Amino acid sequence: MFRRTILLFNLRSNLLHQRNQSTDVGFIGIGNMGARMATNMIQKGLKLKVFDVVPNAAKSVAGATVCSSPKEAAQGCKVVITMLPDGGIVKETLEGKNGIMEGIDKNGLYVDCSTIDSSVAQDLYKTAKSNGFRFLDAPVSGGVTGAQAATLTFMVGGDKADLDFVEPILLKAGARVVHCGEPGAGQIAKVCNNLLLAASMTAVSEAMNLGIKMGLDAKVLTSIINSSTGRCWSSETYNPVPGLMPNVPSSNGYKGGFMMKLTAKDLALAQNTALRCGAPLPITAVVHQIYRVMMTQGYGDKDFSSTYEFFKGAK
Ligand code: NAD
Numbered sequence: 001m002f003r004r005t006i007l008l009f010n011l012r013s014n015l016l017h018q019r020n021q022s023t024d025v026g027f028i029g030i031g032n033m034g035a036r037m038a039t040n041m042i043q044k045g046l047k048l049k050v051f052d053v054v055p056n057a058a059k060s061v062a063g064a065t066v067c068s069s070p071k072e073a074a075q076g077c078k079v080v081i082t083m084l085p086d087g088g089i090v091k092e093t094l095e096g097k098n099g100i101m102e103g104i105d106k107n108g109l110y111v112d113c114s115t116i117d118s119s120v121a122q123d124l125y126k127t128a129k130s131n132g133f134r135f136l137d138a139p140v141s142g143g144v145t146g147a148q149a150a151t152l153t154f155m156v157g158g159d160k161a162d163l164d165f166v167e168p169i170l171l172k173a174g175a176r177v178v179h180c181g182e183p184g185a186g187q188i189a190k191v192c193n194n195l196l197l198a199a200s201m202t203a204v205s206e207a208m209n210l211g212i213k214m215g216l217d218a219k220v221l222t223s224i225i226n227s228s229t230g231r232c233w234s235s236e237t238y239n240p241v242p243g244l245m246p247n248v249p250s251s252n253g254y255k256g257g258f259m260m261k262l263t264a265k266d267l268a269l270a271q272n273t274a275l276r277c278g279a280p281l282p283i284t285a286v287v288h289q290i291y292r293v294m295m296t297q298g299y300g301d302k303d304f305s306s307t308y309e310f311f312k313g314a315k
Contacts, residue, residue, distance in 0.1 A: 023047045025169060026077035028070050028093060028100070029114065030057040032256055033140070034083035036147035037113070037173040038064060044150075044172040049073045070094075074103035079166050080110045086265060087116035094124065101131060109134045109162055111170075113154070115194070115262070117269050118184035119276075125158060125183035134162050137183060139190035140174065141197075143238065144257050145248070151175040155193075157185035191270040195284045198263055198304065201234040202287050205308035208241050213312075218244055240308035249303030257303030264291040264300075 027038045030052040042048050042063045049065045051073040052058040058066045067073040070093045074080045080100055084090050090112055094100045104110060110133060112124065121137035128135035136158035146152045152174035156163050160179055167177050180189045207230065211221040218241050225235045234240065242250045249257035267288035274281045294300075294310050302309075 023049050023065070023077045024079065025049070026051075026067075026070075026073035026075070026080040026100075026103075027061075027064070027083070028052070028073050028081070029083035029085075030054075030061060031083065031085075032144050032258075033113075033147045035060050036144065037081075037083060037152070040147075040150040041169070041172045046169065046172060049075075049077060069098035069103075070096075070100045071098040071103035074100045074108070074110075076105065077108070079169055080104055080108065082110075082112045082114055084112075084114045085262065086114070087120035090114055090116055090124070091120065095127070101127075101133075104133050106132050107134065109136070109166055111136045111138050111166055113138050113140055115139045115190055115266055115269065116187060117272060118157075118187035118191075119272075121157060121187045122184040134159070135183070136162050136166065137186040138166075138170065138177075139186055141190065141193050142174070145237065147173070153178065155180050155186040155189040157181060157187065158183045187269075188273060191266060191273050194263070194266040195270040195281065195287075197234070198267055198287045198291070199283050200232045201238075201240060201305055202290060202307050204230075204232065204234040205240045205305070205311050208239075208308060209311040212241070234305070238305060240305035248305070250305050250308065254302040254306040254309065257305070259301055260291060260294055260304050260306060261300040263304040264288065264295060267291060 024046040025041060026049045028051045030038060030050055038048055038050055038061045049067050050058045050061050051067040051070055082090055082093060084093060100110060110128060125135045136156055138154045138156045140152040140154055142152040150173055153176040154170050154174050156177060156179050163179050170177050180186050212218055222239060222244055225231055238248050239245050240250050245251060249255060267284055270281060270284050299306050
């Protein structure tokens, strides 16, 4: 009789515990980046609820609970993270019907890791403040290779105390978390990095195409660049010439990775940001126009390293 009472008591407290146990993260936007980030978080012991408009994308995260709306994904979570294509979609996911705002806990923390305009991030911070929850902008650098290896850098804007709270969670998907300053500061750091990335990838594509067209062996040219002053991430880690490196989009038909249309979006964000302070962006302007032409030629969904293919004239 006594043993039975103990068993019933244990069963009841287990059920209560399960019911009250909150999920660590509600993760919305399970694309090239989000799928890898969410998977790393789960593999490192976090409990996740996920949502994507494409149900099969959400199902790709083994071990996560798949939800039917951002509201459901946000309910009962310590932190809600979004990794979405652009600012309009982020706003809709937060404020729309069955959006995050309808589900997030009072004083809950919402972290947007998408790359969006810093002014939109500042608006989201104000929306959060006036609706009783907290917000950080935390865009990332490191690309899909960094997302896969959990070596991303998070550039964070907003209140430092909120960053301290979420840092252990972000570090399951990345290697570095940097507080950049006020709300929107993470997004400003992000566009500065990405205009440089786009320029360097375009320049590496230009140099490789010239050398190869003039008869140089692609491997020899790459090894020279990577031990010389032209060396950069685009030449060394994410080379745009097919077949030089395994596991990069150029060796996989420029599939996966960082889509040209998203890189072009980042350059538009950089131009908008520069308009607010009068900083000149002449190189960004040229690279942005190259990307816009490429998008009219069907490159929008390919990885941004396909500038090499475009310069080569393969299509
Ligand atoms: P992606 O297009 O592969 O993924 C976006 C995901 O969001 C898709 O699965 C899509 O179905 C989903 N989605 C779209 N609308 C939605 C909605 N209303 N509700 C829920 N889900 C929705 O893009 P990505 O490459 O993963 O990039 C995501 C963000 O990260 C972008 O802002 C991008 O600029 C930024 N980023 C990308 C890279 C990269 O290398 N791919 C690197 C750094 C930052």
